[in-house]
Amino acid sequence: MGSVIGTSVKRREDPDLITGKGKFTDDLALPGMLHASIVRSPHAHARIRSVDTSRAAAAAGVVAVYTGQDIADSEAGGVVPVGWLLPNLKTPAHPILAVDTVRYVGDGIAVVVAEGRYQARDAAELVAVDYEPLDAAVDAKGATAEGQPQVHEEAPGNVAFDWDLGDKTAVDAAFEGAAHVASIDLRNSRIVPFAIEPRAALASYDPEKGLTLRMTSQNPHVHRLLMSLASIDLPEHKIRVIAPEVGGGFGSKIHHYPDEAIASWCAMRIGRPVKWTATRSETNMTDAHGRDHVTHAEMALDGDGKILGFRVETYAAMGAYLSTFAPCVPTYLHGTLMSGQYDMPAIHIRVIGTFTNTAPVDAVRGAGRPEATFLIERLMDLAALETGLDPTEVRRRNFVPADAFPYQTQVALAYDSGDYETALDKALDKAGYAELRAEQQKRRDAGDSKLLGIGVCAYIEACGIAPSAVVGALGAQAGLYESAKVRVHPTGTVTVFSGSSAHGQGHLTTFAQIVSDRLGVPLENVDVVEGDTGEIPFGMGTYGSRSAAVGGSAIAKSLDKIIAKGAKIAAHLLEASESDLEFADNAWSVKGSPDKSVAWGDVCLQAYLAHNIPEGIEPGLEETTFYDPANFTYPFGTHIGVVEVDSETGEVEILRYIAVDDCGEQINPMIVEGQVHGGIAYGVGQALWEEAVYDDHGQLLTSTLLDYALPKAHQLPSFELDHTITPCPHNPLGVKGIGEAGTIASPATITNAVIDALAPYGVRHLDMPLEPEKLWRAMHSGEDA
Amino acid sequence: MGVRINLEVNGESYEREVEPRQLLVYFLREELGLTGTNVGCETSLCGACTILVDGQAIKACTQLAVQADGSSITTIEGLATNGDYHPLQQAFWDCHGLQCGFCTPGMIMAAADLLQRDSSPSETEVRQALKGNLCRCTGYHNIVRSVMTAAEGGS
Ligand code: FES
Numbered sequence: 001m002g003s004v005i006g007t008s009v010k011r012r013e014d015p016d017l018i019t020g021k022g023k024f025t026d027d028l029a030l031p032g033m034l035h036a037s038i039v040r041s042p043h044a045h046a047r048i049r050s051v052d053t054s055r056a057a058a059a060a061g062v063v064a065v066y067t068g069q070d071i072a073d074s075e076a077g078g079v080v081p082v083g084w085l086l087p088n089l090k091t092p093a094h095p096i097l098a099v100d101t102v103r104y105v106g107d108g109i110a111v112v113v114a115e116g117r118y119q120a121r122d123a124a125e126l127v128a129v130d131y132e133p134l135d136a137a138v139d140a141k142g143a144t145a146e147g148q149p150q151v152h153e154e155a156p157g158n159v160a161f162d163w164d165l166g167d168k169t170a171v172d173a174a175f176e177g178a179a180h181v182a183s184i185d186l187r188n189s190r191i192v193p194f195a196i197e198p199r200a201a202l203a204s205y206d207p208e209k210g211l212t213l214r215m216t217s218q219n220p221h222v223h224r225l226l227m228s229l230a231s232i233d234l235p236e237h238k239i240r241v242i243a244p245e246v247g248g249g250f251g252s253k254i255h256h257y258p259d260e261a262i263a264s265w266c267a268m269r270i271g272r273p274v275k276w277t278a279t280r281s282e283t284n285m286t287d288a289h290g291r292d293h294v295t296h297a298e299m300a301l302d303g304d305g306k307i308l309g310f311r312v313e314t315y316a317a318m319g320a321y322l323s324t325f326a327p328c329v330p331t332y333l334h335g336t337l338m339s340g341q342y343d344m345p346a347i348h349i350r351v352i353g354t355f356t357n358t359a360p361v362d363a364v365r366g367a368g369r370p371e372a373t374f375l376i377e378r379l380m381d382l383a384a385l386e387t388g389l390d391p392t393e394v395r396r397r398n399f400v401p402a403d404a405f406p407y408q409t410q411v412a413l414a415y416d417s418g419d420y421e422t423a424l425d426k427a428l429d430k431a432g433y434a435e436l437r438a439e440q441q442k443r444r445d446a447g448d449s450k451l452l453g454i455g456v457c458a459y460i461e462a463c464g465i466a467p468s469a470v471v472g473a474l475g476a477q478a479g480l481y482e483s484a485k486v487r488v489h490p491t492g493t494v495t496v497f498s499g500s501s502a503h504g505q506g507h508l509t510t511f512a513q514i515v516s517d518r519l520g521v522p523l524e525n526v527d528v529v530e531g532d533t534g535e536i537p538f539g540m541g542t543y544g545s546r547s548a549a550v551g552g553s554a555i556a557k558s559l560d561k562i563i564a565k566g567a568k569i570a571a572h573l574l575e576a577s578e579s580d581l582e583f584a585d586n587a588w589s590v591k592g593s594p595d596k597s598v599a600w601g602d603v604c605l606q607a608y609l610a611h612n613i614p615e616g617i618e619p620g621l622e623e624t625t626f627y628d629p630a631n632f633t634y635p636f637g638t639h640i641g642v643v644e645v646d647s648e649t650g651e652v653e654i655l656r657y658i659a660v661d662d663c664g665e666q667i668n669p670m671i672v673e674g675q676v677h678g679g680i681a682y683g684v685g686q687a688l689w690e691e692a693v694y695d696d697h698g699q700l701l702t703s704t705l706l707d708y709a710l711p712k713a714h715q716l717p718s719f720e721l722d723h724t725i726t727p728c729p730h731n732p733l734g735v736k737g738i739g740e741a742g743t744i745a746s747p748a749t750i751t752n753a754v755i756d757a758l759a760p761y762g763v764r765h766l767d768m769p770l771e772p773e774k775l776w777r778a779m780h781s782g783e784d785a
Numbered sequence: 786m787g788v789r790i791n792l793e794v795n796g797e798s799y800e801r802e803v804e805p806r807q808l809l810v811y812f813l814r815e816e817l818g819l820t821g822t823n824v825g826c827e828t829s830l831c832g833a834c835t836i837l838v839d840g841q842a843i844k845a846c847t848q849l850a851v852q853a854d855g856s857s858i859t860t861i862e863g864l865a866t867n868g869d870y871h872p873l874q875q876a877f878w879d880c881h882g883l884q885c886g887f888c889t890p891g892m893i894m895a896a897a898d899l900l901q902r903d904s905s906p907s908e909t910e911v912r913q914a915l916k917g918n919l920c921r922c923t924g925y926h927n928i929v930r931s932v933m934t935a936a937e938g939g940s
Pocket residue numbers: 823824825826827828829830831832833834835844845846847
């Protein structure tokens with residue numbers, strides 16, 4: 001309607017954040033507040049013989065010390081549950097403090113609560129635990145081998161689930177007639193999500209009012225529900241979860257962890273507020289990690305480079321326990337993406353989820369989709385080598401054509417809309433692809449030690465996963481709708497209560513834009529409230545690039561209801577028929593006679609005065625929607641990376657990074673671009689530097705920033721962005737999602753570029769991270785690592 | 786066991802007794818309530834806690850409060866003058882230089898230090914100057930643009 005949508009409105013979040021006024025969880029303090037420090041296992045796998053808390057309890061400032069046994073002896077549920085079930089899934093209990101066995105480095109054993117932060121940490125070191133160390137199973141695939149230590153008795157062979165999708169017979173037949181087969185063995189490295197703000201919780205309890213838990217959450221209602229169902233002894237309506245400013249999430253603040261439950265349990269037990277804030281190494285040890293796949297895959301192609309069949313077998317580490325949505329990530333967020341942007345006639349994927357003595361693995365930015373894209377796009381490059389086609393040509397020959405939508409894949413998903421070739425062409429054009437290839441050839445001919453590599457990645461994303469009935473049938477123990485309550489005040493200003501929960505995405509701005517656009521009210525007359533279970537309707541939160549498509553659509557639906565009710569009141573005031581009215585420019589007017597009109601503000605006021613409203617209409621102007629989408633949305637795009645590899649040192653420099661993304665309609669292009677920038681950097685980190693490394697004994701070797709290498713400003717170029725717009729056909733805003741796109745595309749983009757640079761050395765594949773030493777060895781020992 | 790220190794923070798004088806081992810960042814946050822300075826690592830590696838001490842950017846988790854005795858400190862809360870944003874604050878807002886905002890105070894203070902030394906840095910110089918400050922949200926693209934924009938406006 002208006003023109004506020006599609007405008008780069010400056011963020012209203014920012015004034016607080018650029019002046020230091022924004023309050024993150026650890027910034028908050030309450031009278032009488034205590035600090036908690038959790039005693040964690042230094043062993044990956046051990047039996048607990050005994051825990052002696054006496055010295056800690058006697059230390060200065062200590063108020064209480066509790067063990068896993070204390071929690072087990074209480075009325076509390078004392079566990080964190082898994083929220084996604086698969087057939088035959090093994091679901092060993094995950095106690096919030098271990099009682100007899102620890103299963104990963106960082107597993108909690110006891111908690112010390114003290115007057116001061118330092119006192120709690122000091123006393124935690126005085127808790128004496130007698131361990132009987134056990135051997136550890138560490139590798140995602142190796143854990144299933146004969147004779148490996150068993151992480152859980154109830155999961156023989158450390159298998160949590162064995163899942164498959166697609167038509168194996170059809171795939172086997174497709175390979176029979178193949179002219180070319182491209183195959184790969186790869187390891188998608190394990191990463192730490194690494195929000196710069198560590199997880200934190202501040203719990204306070206009043207026996208009458210219940211528990212108020214302020215915490216680093218991407219989904220306060222989900223945390224409240226799981227807390228109530230399984231962790232502490234308190235009904236749901238007696239728990240209020242508030243997410244203050246949240247300093248990044250990237251998936252890590254979706255999950256329900258033990259620590260926030262422990263702080264809550266302590267606050268209830270002691271009767272004073274308790275704060276727990278993770279140290280950086282606690283964060284690295286206990287935030288659910290991402291990826292960690294070991295995969296073998298093969299792609300069959302005909303003589304023209306058309307894909308005939310695709311088969312995949314992946315071992316996906318679950319870690320020591322099943323985190324909240326862990327079983328869904330390598331299956332329904334990864335297996336279902338195996339068609340990529342391509343028309344593949346036959347696909348089969350098997351995923352074996354395995355328990356390992358490591359931190360749990362769960363959704364991290366992109367969640368399954370970066371792994372899928374990495375696999376497919378690496379194989380497309382190998383297919384190019386096999387067929388002798390240019391990497392862009394083999395992709396082009398296999399794209400789902402723009403006129404084939406909706407497109408039903410062989411792996412359950414039905415793509416809503418897309419135009420893959422246009423995005424590819426736009427990216428090639430922007431990159432100057434032909435010139436780049438010519439420059440590459442020139443350098444190769446000259447034996448230049450600066451090897452030029454060009455990497456292309458055409459990705460698809462499935463986001464806003466829905467509808468609820470479908471995800472329920474697939475195992476979700478939750479619905480995946482979103483709520484929005486729109487409250488119009490008597491003077492015509494508006495407050496939106498959204499179930500989404502931003503932590504950097506700018507909803508206070510974009511959601512206000514939706515309202516301003518639809519109602520024609522000025523932006524400054526719209527406020528948005530999120531992240532407080534005491535204020536908003538039950539909401540599912542922010543992750544999976546869902547907030548614009550699902551949360552934004554819920555707002556649009558509520559606005560439609562507001563306009564419909566307003567029209568009834570307006571018709572009554574104008575003594576006109578409702579069907580003769582139109583709503584534009586913040587007023588209702590009779591079609592064809594614009595002077596017969598009633599302003600928005602008059603209708604709002606009358607709705608609350610209720611002196612003169614139509615019969616059968618309730619006073620007030622407030623509407624709530626629980627919007628359950630008809631389908632996922634499917635953003636897509638093509639990214640191109642240009643890298644230089646120094647053949648003498650193995651160092652990689654990213655010369656250029658071009659991204660053409662299509663997220664449907666854009667509400668705020670500035671915010672869309674920001675999401676793409678951050679997403680690209682996130683995936684580049686995994687491609688080049690980041691890896692969570694456990695040794696054979698399950699010791700985490702990368703628990704601090706000294707060993708875990710996050711991308712830094714001087715290692716990245718400015719990014720070159722463009723977009724196409726293919727609206728989502730099935731939601732009221734036409735929007736798709738953009739939060740994860742960059743991260744889905746960039747690991748494959750950069751890896752393809754680096755491998756392309758190394759082509760003269762016959763290198764076909766290297767696993768991430770592409771560190772200089774690995775590249776140097778690949779070039780100089782000729783080994784195909 | 787406390788040690789008495791005198792210091793100036795954002796133009797105000799403070800006299801306080803501190804525990805000798807207390808980190809300057811926790812002194813600012815917990816004693817003075819200046820929670821704009823954030824803690825991301827406590828090991829001088831993320832830059833979230835960057836402040837200006839006697840005009841120079843330092844990471845407030847690498848110093849003890851007692852070491853700040855006699856010094857003059859500026860934190861993010863003290864950067865605006867008479868209600869007007871510092872050019873860097875304005876530029877971060879204008880250029881979408883922040884998303885979650887957790888790294889932002891440290892980032893702005895580190896950039897302020899750079900612009901004091903060099904009023905028209907190149908993109909490479911900006912990137913080099915900020916390599917001690919981690920941001921997980923923005924990919925640095927708009928942070929760099931913000932700093933360049935502030936520099937242009939100020940020169
Ligand atoms: S908290 Fe000081 S550098 Fe990270």
